[in-house]
Amino acid sequence: MSSSTKSYLIGVDTGGTYTDAAVMDAATNEVLASAKALTTRGDLAVGVCEAIERVLSALGGDSAAAASLVRLVSVSTTLATNAVVEGHGSPVCVVLVGFDETMVQRSGLSSAFPGLVVERIAGGHDHNGGEAAKLDVAALADVVDKHGAAVEAFAVASQFAVRNPAHELAARDFITGKTSLPVTVSTELASALDAPRRALTAALNARLISRISLLIKAVQHAMDRFGIDAPLM
Template identity: 45%
Template sequence: MALMLGIDTGGTFTDAVLLDDDVHGVAAIVARAKAPTTHHELSIGVAQAVSAVLDRVGRDRAATIALVSVSTTLATNALVEGHGEPAGLFSFGFSAAELERTGLSTAVAPDLLTSMDGGHDAHGNERSPLDLEAIEHRATALADRVSAFAVASQFSVRNPAHEQQAAALIRSVTGLPVTASHELS
């Protein structure tokens, strides 16, 4: 009997649940446990919840865990509550109306949003080239004010080249992490 371990780190508690995936084709709860979320070191609360759930079924059954699934609401809560570190956002190929409609115009503080030409059409063809010099200049100017960058290019799921070029350049000149929208889709 293979087990599945689910872990959810929330704002107050970290929950762990063991499921048996072999009960008449339906996952059945074998054991569950809860521990306080330790915000200063999340791994402590996770370890406590996992330890408690394994204690309920016997630690020897840990070897039968075939899947571990981890989720958290902490990042969502931080965004909703306005906590977290500031990030710079580069958008390529979006009109002002598209930035507004998609929520990109309010995703970061207005002075941390850089909207530029670039992006691709729905077929993956380049709409206009990137201005790499302008990207480098703006990233360097923002680097002391942000802890990370994001890049979003129109139709990047069809052709991620502009996001990849911009992300590599921003990383190289700032040393900061960069997330590209095509990596999330």
């Protein structure tokens, strides 16, 4: 196959110890080269760049020319799984809309994630989807001002949000409008009526999402560095 018709796929897998990279022929799915580098937890881009640089070199020939033939980059990781197993996670603020203290206790947030920031504000809906109370936007603003600089993500869960997600979505839009932080809303992850359990699920996702975001940014940095113009999956 001539170089003008070649095309490659690159796979990157970042684990707790090593980051692996492999190049496949896009037409035949044959693995053409593979390489490994240490995962650099302090700056994931270092390990990702090293793995991609090594795998492009392992192809032989001009690495820059090979990079120009990449048509897709796929990334996978066990970082989130490792964080769950090891009890690690990013600092998060959980905003509970329309929750009373009993619902907070039922959620198990404090025991599951010691030190987690949990804030309650007025709002929420009833079992028919009607508004039980107005969303307290002023209280939400205070929460964001108080914790926005100290956390890496927010999670939002609202009473009966599966019947009407309006307050969760409004809270998400407000937070993203005031910060650049990721926001997880419970109804994006679960459809159960059990608001305390949805809150726990949203909190877990929020604790992990910033770590995955860092990995994606690291891979994008490596793609820019090596001139890889391809979709990232």
